[in-house]
Amino acid sequence: MAGGINFRVIMSPLSAAAIRYRKNGFAMNIMSYICRRHHGTITKENAGTGLSPLRSLPKVQLHIHLDGAVRHSTLWQAARKKGLCGPANSFPEFVDLIRCSKGDLASFLSSFDRILPIIAGDRELISQIAYELCEDQAKEGVVYFEARYSPHFMSSSFTTPNSRGKSVIRDDIMTPRDVVMAVNDGIRKGCQEFKVNGRTILCMIRPCPEFSHEVVELSHEFLNDTVVGVDMAGDEDAPCTKQHIDAFRLAGDLGLHRTVHAGELGPAENVRFAVEQLGAERIGHGYQICQDPDIYKMIRDRFIHLELCPTSSIYTGAWKGKLSDHIAKRFAKDGFNIGINTDDPTLLLNTMESEFQLAKTYFDFTDSQMKNMTLNAAQSCFLPDKEKTSLVKELQAKFDTL
Numbered sequence: 001m002a003g004g005i006n007f008r009v010i011m012s013p014l015s016a017a018a019i020r021y022r023k024n025g026f027a028m029n030i031m032s033y034i035c036r037r038h039h040g041t042i043t044k045e046n047a048g049t050g051l052s053p054l055r056s057l058p059k060v061q062l063h064i065h066l067d068g069a070v071r072h073s074t075l076w077q078a079a080r081k082k083g084l085c086g087p088a089n090s091f092p093e094f095v096d097l098i099r100c101s102k103g104d105l106a107s108f109l110s111s112f113d114r115i116l117p118i119i120a121g122d123r124e125l126i127s128q129i130a131y132e133l134c135e136d137q138a139k140e141g142v143v144y145f146e147a148r149y150s151p152h153f154m155s156s157s158f159t160t161p162n163s164r165g166k167s168v169i170r171d172d173i174m175t176p177r178d179v180v181m182a183v184n185d186g187i188r189k190g191c192q193e194f195k196v197n198g199r200t201i202l203c204m205i206r207p208c209p210e211f212s213h214e215v216v217e218l219s220h221e222f223l224n225d226t227v228v229g230v231d232m233a234g235d236e237d238a239p240c241t242k243q244h245i246d247a248f249r250l251a252g253d254l255g256l257h258r259t260v261h262a263g264e265l266g267p268a269e270n271v272r273f274a275v276e277q278l279g280a281e282r283i284g285h286g287y288q289i290c291q292d293p294d295i296y297k298m299i300r301d302r303f304i305h306l307e308l309c310p311t312s313s314i315y316t317g318a319w320k321g322k323l324s325d326h327i328a329k330r331f332a333k334d335g336f337n338i339g340i341n342t343d344d345p346t347l348l349l350n351t352m353e354s355e356f357q358l359a360k361t362y363f364d365f366t367d368s369q370m371k372n373m374t375l376n377a378a379q380s381c382f383l384p385d386k387e388k389t390s391l392v393k394e395l396q397a398k399f400d401t402l
């Protein structure tokens, strides 16, 4: 306690980004794939253009990070106002700084080091980002989406450095609860304006167990006011502590849905732990289950939904082989419950259309497989049962007219 204000020392933005985005590899085939689709400066706003046949296909997106789905133009305007453009002197240079263009770990991490300080603690901007996400999703043909974020990472934590260069949370500025309210405001307005159905998931962060209880409390307080569940993101090397386990149990007791990032770069065992100990109904990524036949079988037999993010899996090094040998193909062949998602379009310049196009081109997915995947994603979403049933009906009706 200092001067009546509570100060809690937490990590710097750099380490926060490092925690979420530890990347250990890159395959150039994805960059050449993206570059072939575009001419001139690629931005989040024009990524994916020219793929109209897939744009009209109704889609469900269950795995997208709000802070990884910000328009470049919005970031650029805010960065200029705040003097946070770094070495960029123009919009194209700024886009180059933000996006993953070099295909190495340092370039990926530096993107998030730039994004978080621009948006953290800025109520108006956070609402705007949530609002614009609704428009962007609607434009990509998304009928329903669940956007996730860490309320702590977007609070004032990253805007007020203390004298030792660490960041602090000042309770009188923008708290994690304020962040949730700002996001909800943007999502509600955006959904109404752009005729799309969007909900949110609040993220616990694996290396930050001190956030977890509050994440569950906030999810409960705002349940059905856009919030439908909780997630755990972050470096899988960090242990899943008792605080996380207790928080997930409490979430289950409170009727919150649960998904967990697991088996992305971490071992298959993390997936088993997420399902059996954390009560995960869905798994974010889960590619590494191919390393363990028992866990592979468990996920298939229980029909647990895997939120696949193909482009992201290449950039993270989660999938090191050729795109045409991607594990998604085996999942599809073996009748898994899978869906396709974008993860972090600000960095990856992908859209739901481009992911579907990639799945068509490299995984040989047929239109009918993609429709089934979309219906499986809808069945696995965290909406209340009645709303889920009408979502599935709405999708089926749309598919029937195609």
Ligand SMILES: [Zn+2]
Binding pocket: 063, 065, 233, 261, 284, 343
């Ligand atoms: Zn993710």
